[in-house]
Amino acid sequence: MTTPLDTSPDTDLDALVRRMDPDRWLASRFIADPNARADVVALYAFNYELARVAGGVSNALMGEIRLTWWREAMEEVAARRPPRKHPTVEAVAAAGYPSSALAEMAEARMADLDGAPFATEAQVLAYIDATAGAVMMLATWRLDPEADLHAVKSAARAYGLAGLWRLKLAGVDRLPLDWTQADVRRRVREALAKARDELKALSVAAFPAAALAALAAAQTGTRALGELEARARLTWAVATGRV
Incomplete structure (x- = not known):
């Protein structure tokens, strides 16, 4: 072919x-x-x-x-x-x-x-689970084949939601039409709260796969996150095992 x-x-x-x-x-x-x-x-x-x-x-x-x-x-x-x-x-x-x-x-x-924008929250989450979620789970698996891959589900959702918000700012709107910035931020916060509990089960070796979630809250604003700030947030996350 x-x-x-x-x-x-x-x-x-x-x-x-x-x-x-x-x-x-x-x-x-x-x-x-x-x-x-x-x-x-x-x-x-x-x-x-x-x-x-x-x-x-x-x-x-x-x-x-x-x-x-x-x-x-x-x-x-x-x-x-x-x-x-x-x-x-x-x-x-x-x-x-x-x-x-x-x-x-x-x-x-x-x-x-x-x-076209997704119509419901369920559609948004299904899409994130199959894209950003799949990436994070496979990276986790490569770093620790014994890891419980479900431990990164909420972390991936937080990062995926922030990613869809960034796409919206760039002119590609896949979020439901009635979702405001406040709605996205609330959902990211909720996902991060779940992630902090779930990631306690993740090994140190696998944590870098999920560390991206530490960027999610800051990425739901109106400005891009600079490399130095992103590096600092990731360093803190990996050092503490928290997002």
Whole structure:
């Protein structure tokens, strides 16, 4: 199958994630083991490739073709076929992530091609669980295969809600039409309160996967969070085990 992707994909995944997903890249700096860090960065690069599809196509059909390419690439890995010749595909395949879960992440991104706001809170949370939630759970699994992955669910929801708010400020509104900034902030606070209890069960090794939640409250404002402030918040979170 001919790839519908760029003919010269990025080969330096760490540089790609640093440029395009700085929050996750900063959090990955707290992963001590270099092999585990590289594998988590590969996952973040995979997530970026999926997330950018909707904004990089002129119509939904082209987006479906691209996301189908990624889903099928992961299904082939799950079937023990050689990975497609793409740096991100090869990296996540080598990392040993459950390929079926990666295929489901690609399928979940089909929702991005609609572009219309979600109608209910249940739809918002289902979308976050299948996207930001799946990323955080898989990163947690890579850092600690024995971890209870449900321990990061609320942390991922807090970060995912803040992410949808940032998208709204950028002109892409997926939140329900009747949600105000105050509504988003309240939901983020509630998710963080749950996360603080849930994350007590997470090992020190796995915590960097969930540390992103420490940025969520600050990211529901009207200004972007600077790198120094984000780094300080992440450092505090990892040092204390709290978000």
